[in-house]
Amino acid sequence: MTSQPISEMTERAREIFRRVVEGYIDSGQPVGSKTLASDGTLNLSSASIRSVLAELEGLGLLAAPHTSAGRMPTDAGLRIFVDGMMRVAEPTEDERAQIEARLNESGPVEQALQQASAILSDLSGAAGMVMVPTREQRLAQFNLVDLGQGRALAVLVGEDGGVENRVVELGGTISSSALDQASNYITSRLSGRTLAEAAQAMRTEISAGQSQLDDASRDLVERGLAVWSEDADERPVLIVRGAANLLDETALDDIERVRSLLEDLEDKQSVSALLDSARDAEAARIFIGSENRLFGLSGSSVIASPYRDREGRVVGVLGVIGPTRLNYARVVPMVDLTARSLGKLIA
Missing domain, CATH: 3.30.450.40 (GAF domain)
Known part of the structure; x- marks a missing residue:
């Protein structure tokens, strides 16, 4: 059912509709004709108010729950109220x-x-x-620090100074020179780039055989990229x-x-x-x-x-x-x- 625009409602209907919506928002309960008539400001009898409520219900703006004789706004009624009648209260x-x-x-x-x-x-x-935020930060530095027992700490530094750490499983003993070579290589490729951009550039270079990395360092680069990529997907x-x-x-x-x-x-x-x-x-x-x-x-x-x-x-x-x-x-x-x-x- 198409709801009647606010401009086509009578002044009396608009006022009763506004009070029902505001009463419902305040209490969470349907609002009845006796409640609306009780303060006397409408200058209408309960019977007259019930007639207007029935009219508003027929227009699809109000609904009457089975457990109450009162009315509450429908989704369409709330939309009309929000778009055309709501009095916004600015923050103090x-x-x-x-x-x-x-x-x-x-x-x-x-x-x-x-x-x-x-x-x-x-x-x-x-x-x-x-x-x-969907926009990835730009990266500045990457370091791999040996933790012993086949593990290393991957330290990623952003251009904004933020630092994040992840543990990388090395799968065996890795020399300090391999850790340094992998760290320097990644840092040189990721500076000023997002992780996704840096990863793409490194993988393209490695697959084309253009990198100067030995097998151990190349494996470290792949492991380092993997742990950060998986982390980004799971965030x-x-x-x-x-x-x-x-x-x-x-x-x-x-x-x-x-x-x-x-x-x-x-x-x-x-x-x-x-x-x-x-x-x-x-x-x-x-x-x-x-x-x-x-x-x-x-x-x-x-x-x-x-x-x-x-x-x-x-x-x-x-x-x-x-x-x-x-x-x-x-x-x-x-x-x-x-x-x-x-x-x-x-x-």
Whole structure:
């Protein structure tokens, strides 16, 4: 059923519709005619309000659960409310200061990503999600350090000064000269390149017989590339914090919905694909309930916003997921602010 645009609704219908949506978002419960009539500001009887509620239900904007005489917004109703009636509540100065302080105190970018997800969870009372930057850092140096017992420590240094370590199984005793030769060779080929670019260049050179490496050093290069390539494939593409927040008091009434949502969150590749669809958005994008296939069955909403590096390039997306009764007016600007603040830390 096609929902009637806001502009075609009477003023009375718009006001009743707005109060039902805001009441549902606030309480998580259907809103009845007696509740709407009780404060007296509508100057309408319960019977008149019930008539308008029935009209809005017929338009596909409201629904009446079997267990209640009250009404709650449908996904289509929430979409109309969000797009045409929502009054956005901008973050306070204190909230802005807290977000920036928590991110700035988080240390390396990896920790800032973790902190951003936690911030979103705390602000929304739902689950926070952050996609890790897709742009690989440029590399500066590579060293292999003998650990003994057939193992070496592979040390990778990025242009930003970041250092990561991995243990490489050598498969036997390797001379220090072979370790040095492999380290120098890899460093000379990867400087200023991403790992993928450096690996491609080295493999092409080795396969063409153009390298000056001996057999032992060549084997070390292959092992070093293998451990880093496998690590890159296994790195999480998504950080989720605060999933426990989804188990609030209203969840007990619909535990199957929450179970479905938690199962969906385990499919991080699919969740990342959903978030990735917001990469081209100028600000926060809102997915409500059945509008997205992944979370349609669990009746959940996602608010997502891209974050950019200092040069303005989109490097990831962050957001929150929760029940469709999310406080959109408050959460949307919070998501946008967190995205902008995180972007300031991305080189």
